[in-house]
Amino acid sequence: MxxxxxxxxxxxxxxxxxxxxxxxxxxxxxxxxxxxxxxxKLDVIIFGATGFTGKYTVLQAIETLKGLKWGVAGRSESKLKQTLNEVSKKAGVDLSKTPLIIADVTDKESLFQMASKCKVVVNTCGPYRFYGEPVVEACIKAGAHHVDVSGEPQYMENMQLKYDQEAANKNVYIISACGFDSIPADLGTVFVEKNFNGVVNSVETYLETYSSGAGSGASINYGTWESAVYGLRHASELKTLRSQLTKTRFPTFSPKLKAKYPFQKSPEDKFCLPFLGADKSVVTRTQRKLFETRQKRPIQVQTYLAFKSLLTTILLTIGGIMFGLMTTFKFGRYLLLNYPGICSLGFVSKDGVSEEKMNDSKFKITFYAKGWDEKLAEPTDKYSTAPTKTLKATVTGTNPGYGTTCAGVLLCATTILKESDKMPGSGGVLTPGAAFYDTELIKNLNNHKAGYKFSIVSNVLL
Structure with missing residues (x-):
């Protein structure tokens, strides 16, 4: 029992x-x-999140990527956690559960694994001349889209030359210049053309930056300075690169838009200097793409800086000449890169820009377009008269280096996610204007609290 x-x-x-x-x-x-x-898969991964631009992109992501699955990536887990903690305190939002991905630009396998975990990589890790290509390669291999805030023409055009067809074959969009360089100029030109109600022959852009003087310290972050040093040093590469990239020339159009000499006056009676940033390069690439794929007459473009003060214009000219000369020899570059504060008279700092200074900075780009009210049968047809119509527009914004820049690159990422059916072809290495021509990106930039504003000032017949 x-x-x-x-x-x-x-x-x-x-x-x-x-x-x-x-x-x-x-x-x-x-x-x-x-x-x-x-x-x-995550919708978006912000790569380089521990850098100066990366941290502000994470801050912008809280609002801009609301409703999406996103994470941060970098080479140090402890620094990524520190970044999330800092941003959490600043924004009053708990980011402790944000996915962390360890990836290093010197480790291609880690970059591939990162890109495999998301739909779009937002790359804030520059200078892109040194660190951009491995990320682009990894994204194409993994089938992830890629956006960045580069303002480096050599890098951008080299990526187009090397990876455009491969990216298209993999249905991947690689889009650079999604920040202050060159969303305002490139999409501003698209905005002008769409509101012209005719055919645009030429556009001149005039960039002005200003502030009330609030805040102290540097106005430019070291990363931007470093990119400028190397960009100017290697500017001679562009001629050979462009000869390989553009096998056929644009057709010639009349009247030809001639470049202004330094110190000539703008239509608003301000002193002009040629703008040596990426804007003209990016807008020209957009116009070439639109001509090749849509048979649209290319818009001729010239880009300038505009100043009220002749003294300011003269001093900046002298400073620009000295900066350019120093980039041509090794010791000069050593001084520029190791003593940026002294060489820039305090405008640049390795410690970054104070938040008060950033929020006090503003920009305005004024566009002056000329063209005709009537359209001809073919984009290469010649007009028998001088332009009969003008349009004036502006793009304005606050905190161009980090506020509108970070919002811009994130909105480019979300546009790919939500409106890829309105984007050209199946992929490729594109400019913002060419990629987002038919999307709602301009409208979304206008509605974003970061401060972009696209406006038509006047549109008149001559």
Whole structure:
């Protein structure tokens, strides 16, 4: 007969087995659920999140990427956690559960693994001349789209030359210049053309930056300075690069838009200097793409800086000449890169720009377009008269280096996610104007609290 003790032990064993198996099942189910969630691709990964621009991109992501799954990537887990903690305190939002991905530009496998975990990589890790290409390669290989805030023509045009066809074959969009360089100028030109109600022959842009003088310290971050040093040093590469990139020339159009000499006056009676940034390069590439794919007459463009003060114009000219000369020899570059504060008279700092200074900075680009009210049958047809119509427009914004820049690159990423059906072809290496021509990006930039404003000032017949 079974004793009471034996019966009790038997029941105890059955209960133990049931409880143990239930716990194992529960653990396995939870593990599978977590694995399933982790295996789902993130919408966006911000790469270089611990850098100066990267941190402000993370801050902007809280609002701009609301409703999307996003994470941050960099080479140091501890620094990524520190960045999330800093941004959490600043924004009053808990980011502790934000996915962290370890990736290093010197480790191609880590970049591939990062790109495999998302739909779009937002790359804030510059200078792109040194660190951009491995990320582009990884994105194409993994099938992830790529946007960045580069203002480096050599890097951007080299990526187009090397990867345009490969990216298109993989249905991947690689889009640079999604920040202050060159969203305002490139999409501003698109905005002008769409509101012209005719055919635009030429556009002149005049960039002005200003502030009330609030805040102290540097106005330019070191990363921007470093990119400018190397960009100017290697500017001679562009001629050879462009000869390979553009096998056929644009057709000639009349009247030809001639460049202004330094110190000539703008239509608003301000002193002009040629703008040596990426804007003209980017807008020209957009116009070439629109001509090749849409048979649109290319818009001729010239870009300038505009100043009220002749003294300011003269001093900046002298400073620009000295900067350009120093980039041509090794010791000059050493001084520029190691003593940026002294060489820039305090405008540049490795410590970054103070928040008060950033929020006090503003920009305005004024566009003066000329063209005709009537359209001809073919984009290469010649007009028999001088332009009969003008349009004036502006693009304005605040904190161009980090506020509108970070909002711009994130909105470019979300546009790819939400409106890829309105983008050209199946992919490729494109400019913002060419990529987002048919999308709602300009409208979304206008509605974003970061401060972009696209406006038509006047549109008149001559």
């Amino acid at each position: 079974v004793t009471l003790i034996q019966f009790t032990n038997f029941v105890r064993k059955i209960l133990y087995d049931l409880i143990f198996n239930f716990k194992m099942f529960s653990f396995d189910f939870s593990r599978r659920l977590i694995y399933s969630r982790m295996s789902q």
